[in-house]
Amino acid sequence: MSIEIIEKIRESDSLELALENALNKLKRAVKKRNDDLHLLNLVTVDNKNEPNTRNVVLRDFSIENLTIRFHTDKRSSKIKDIKNNKAICLIGYDKKAKLQIRIDADAFAIEDQEILIDIWKKMYPMSRECYRVSKSPGDKIESLDEVKFDEDNESNLIGFNNFTAIQCDIKSIEILYLNHKANIRAKYNNSNGILNGEWIIP
Ligand SMILES: Cc1cc2nc3c(=O)[nH]c(=O)nc-3n(C[C@H](O)[C@H](O)[C@H](O)COP(=O)(O)O)c2cc1C
Numbered sequence: 001m002s003i004e005i006i007e008k009i010r011e012s013d014s015l016e017l018a019l020e021n022a023l024n025k026l027k028r029a030v031k032k033r034n035d036d037l038h039l040l041n042l043v044t045v046d047n048k049n050e051p052n053t054r055n056v057v058l059r060d061f062s063i064e065n066l067t068i069r070f071h072t073d074k075r076s077s078k079i080k081d082i083k084n085n086k087a088i089c090l091i092g093y094d095k096k097a098k099l100q101i102r103i104d105a106d107a108f109a110i111e112d113q114e115i116l117i118d119i120w121k122k123m124y125p126m127s128r129e130c131y132r133v134s135k136s137p138g139d140k141i142e143s144l145d146e147v148k149f150d151e152d153n154e155s156n157l158i159g160f161n162n163f164t165a166i167q168c169d170i171k172s173i174e175i176l177y178l179n180h181k182a183n184i185r186a187k188y189n190n191s192n193g194i195l196n197g198e199w200i201i202p
Contacts, residue, residue, distance in 0.1 A: 044081035075136035105168035131159030
């Protein structure tokens, strides 16, 4: 399957086909928990200009708006990084499709409470629990006994104040298809909502 599409891309020399396939793979990964691209690696830069990396779950991808969303704790260090420098990278690799997707984006915390509460209510109770951890993520502790959670109540809103959703406005997407004949690499820059692509030597 992956070989077939890669051959089609090679034969057609079509930047559009290469992109369309990659975007569809990313879109499908939002709902598929076992999909490789359901997990993306997020890179931020801190106030000392040092890079930091960690995995985040891909929660939404809009092909129309060229935005990606992930969820996190407001108290986490990635939020401090993003407030300091909105420029981020996201990278993932779909093993079956032999496709790496690398994204440059600007990240913003969604402020609209209605949107946040809507996302919160649709989350699994288990996912909400992380946000009820009493101390801040990243705090140093003497013992694992200090990992405590605030009690939930019937409002199911305990922890909501720690929750945030980050919208990433895509600036560019780079794709790399691995192939035995020759790898295929292209970069697409977002120019007013249109992804303009060019082939690159892999
Ligand atoms: C499979 C997996 C999925 C994860 N998903 C998220 C996520 O969606 N959001 C998040 O904030 N952290 C997620 N984490 C935890 C982060 O990778 C990281 O450890 C944590 O958020 C602290 O990062 P920070 O201190 O750099 O902010 C995930 C970790 C793993 C292993």
